[in-house]
Amino acid sequence: MAWHQISVITSENTAPKVADFFSDLGAVSVTYMDAKDEPVYEPAIGEIKIWAQTRVIALYELTVDPANMKSRTLKHFQQEALEDWVFEEIADQAWERTWMEYYRPMKFAGKLWVCPTGQEQREENTVCLILDPGLAFGTGTHPTTALCLEWLASHDVTGKTVIDYGCGSGILAIAALLLGARMAYAVDIDPQAITAAEDNAVKNNVQDKIICCLPEQFKATNVKADVVLANILAKPLIDMVGQIAGLVISKGQLVLSGILAEQADSVIDAYQPFLLLNKPVQQDDWVRLAGIKR
Ligand SMILES: C[S@@+](CC[C@H](N)C(=O)[O-])C[C@H]1O[C@@H](n2cnc3c(N)ncnc32)[C@H](O)[C@@H]1O
Known part of the structure; x- marks a missing residue:
């Protein structure tokens, strides 16, 4: 099968809006790439950037x-905000290569690199997560993932048990393990995500410390964790509030992502009875909530 690939260069602030617009127009996938060979370095506190x-x-x-x-x-955005339109028809087998050409190492909170194969960063006092774009969500380029990676890399997870609920590629569970977590559970409703998380765990040599499974299998474990990350969307987060908050041990930490800024208050209302929440952290249109279990 072949695809139409449409790409355009825009600013850091407009990029997520263009991505949402492309998705609304029926894109089967949307991703961000560095347009000017500008590595992403450590952002200021509270700020997580993609590329200018x-x-x-x-x-x-x-x-x-x-x-x-x-x-x-062009009707939706100001024309001058968008440059270098490229249309291509690409064959299915070119898919992975096309993404890989543009996907660059990213660094989070000075401690965590996320890099494609062949571009690993081996820097003192950092860990390197190898991740190649695949079919499951989660490369680190999307603000919702970046917000969680930033949280993980700026908190001490040494020796902790971590649950990545809605794991996609498994990026958060694997990052937690590389940062010192003892054990991680990667849970997703999509079997393809479970396969991707398992493959990525092997690639990062953490396969002995991770269990990747569907929600019903996970439920049977009765596991609770010191740290739970759930990057899903506001509605499922609200619908599953009892279940997700119930995964965290007393005084443990819960990180919620996948929340649009205008939805943050509803998620806060749902989780406040269970958590002492910190101030929300926003990147572009997306918000991360984090707090301590009461
Ligand atoms: C936005 S992706 C996040 C992936 C990855 N954790 C990251 O941070 O990039 C959300 C993932 O949640 C999964 N998901 C959606 N609803 C879910 C549910 N009710 N239970 C478990 N996983 C769910 C989706 O299949 C998807 O892989």
């Missing part, structure tokens, strides 16, 4: 008309 100039890349089925897509996008 970001290429947003969307894949569509061939039935989509690229010219129509362009005119709708």
Whole structure:
């Protein structure tokens, strides 16, 4: 199968809006890439950045008309905010290579590198997570993941048990293990995510400390953890409040992501009875909530 790939360069602030717009227009995948070979270094506290100039890349089925897509996008955004439109028809087998060409090492809180194979960063006092874009969500480029990685890399998880609920690629569970966690559980409703998380665990040599499973299998373990990260979306987070808050031990930490800024208050209302919440941290349109279990 072939695909239409549409990509455009825009600013750090506009990129997530363009990505959401592409998704709304039916993209089967959207990702960010560095447009100007600008490595992402440690952001200021509370700020997590992608790139000042970001290429947003969307894949569509061939039935989509690229010219129509362009005119709708230009109508929605100011024309000068978008540059270097590229349309390509790409074959399925070129998919992974296309992403890999642009995917660059990223550093979180001065301690955690996330790098594609072949671009590993071996720097003193840092750990390096090897991750290649695949079918499961979670490369570190999306603000919701970046917010969680930033949290992990700036907290001491040494010796802790961690649950990554909604694990996608397993990036958060694997990052926690590389940062010193004793054991991690990576849980997802999507079997493809479980496979990806297992493969990524092997790639990062943490396969002996991780259990990747579906929610029903996980439920049977009755595990509670010192740290629970759930990067899902506001609605499931609210719907599952009792279940997710119940995974954290008393005085343990819960990190919630996948929340749009305008949804933060509803999630806070749902979780406040269970948690002492810190001030929300925002990147672009997305918010991370974190707190201590009461
Ligand atoms: C935004 S991705 C996050 C992936 C990764 N943890 C990260 O931070 O990049 C959300 C993941 O949650 C999973 N998910 C959605 N609803 C879920 C549910 N009710 N229980 C478990 N996983 C769920 C999805 O399949 C998806 O892989």
